[in-house]
Amino acid sequence: MNDADDRVCDLLKRAVGPVGQPELRRDLWPRMQARLEGTRLRVPWWDWVLAALLALCFLLAPGAIPAVLYQL
Amino acid sequence: MSRHIYLRAYMAGVTVPSALMLLILLAFCVVRFGFQFPLPIERALVFPMALVPNLWGLWNMLYVPVNRRARIPIGLYGAVVPLFVGPLAYFSARAFGFEIPPFVMAVLPFALVIAAMAYYLVWKYLVGFFNELLEIG
Secondary structure (H helix, E strand, O other): OOHHHHHHHHHHHHOOOOOOOOOOOOOHHHHEEEEEEEOOOOOOHHHHHHHHHHHHHHOOOOOHHHHHHHHH | OOOOHHHHHHHHHHHHHHHHHHHHHHHHHHHHHOOOOOOOHHOHHHHHHHHHHHHHHHHHHHHHHHHOOOOOOOOHHHHOOOOOOHHHHHHHHHHHHOOOOOOOOOOOOHHHHHHHHHHHHHHHOOOOOHHHHHOOO
């Protein structure tokens, strides 16, 4: 670091005042992580079974498709 | 966001069948014009177009007090809808003079169970998503 760099550092320190509270009161990462995990769609296995069963019903009895669509 | 909760619930309930309506209309058009099936489209669409979205909206409005008293999962709550909508659909089809095709009549008793499964999934994942988005329940 030369004289010019030192001078820039001094100027910066003088221009930007000290931060009142450098540390956060609490760690925000766990909350952020919980929120990210909360938004992730988790489909339980029985819902997959139900969806497969539904597809099978439509496959075996195509007449059910308009009957279900009619009331959706 | 605590204001107008019933209005928000109604809107969340109406959204899904309104969006699905496009698919249903497409299916009816394919059957009617693609396969040349003699289907009175204007009479057939009265029930899914006018009544179903409002029924879903009202049912979702009712979910607000029901969920406050007893915490029922929204999927199960939605799976009950075909018990009301199914017979209503049948009688309204009859009332509008819409002849139900024989291949549909053959599966009608099972259609209620199949519809309950479909409703469970749709209410759990789609209506549930909108309810969560609008902070209902």
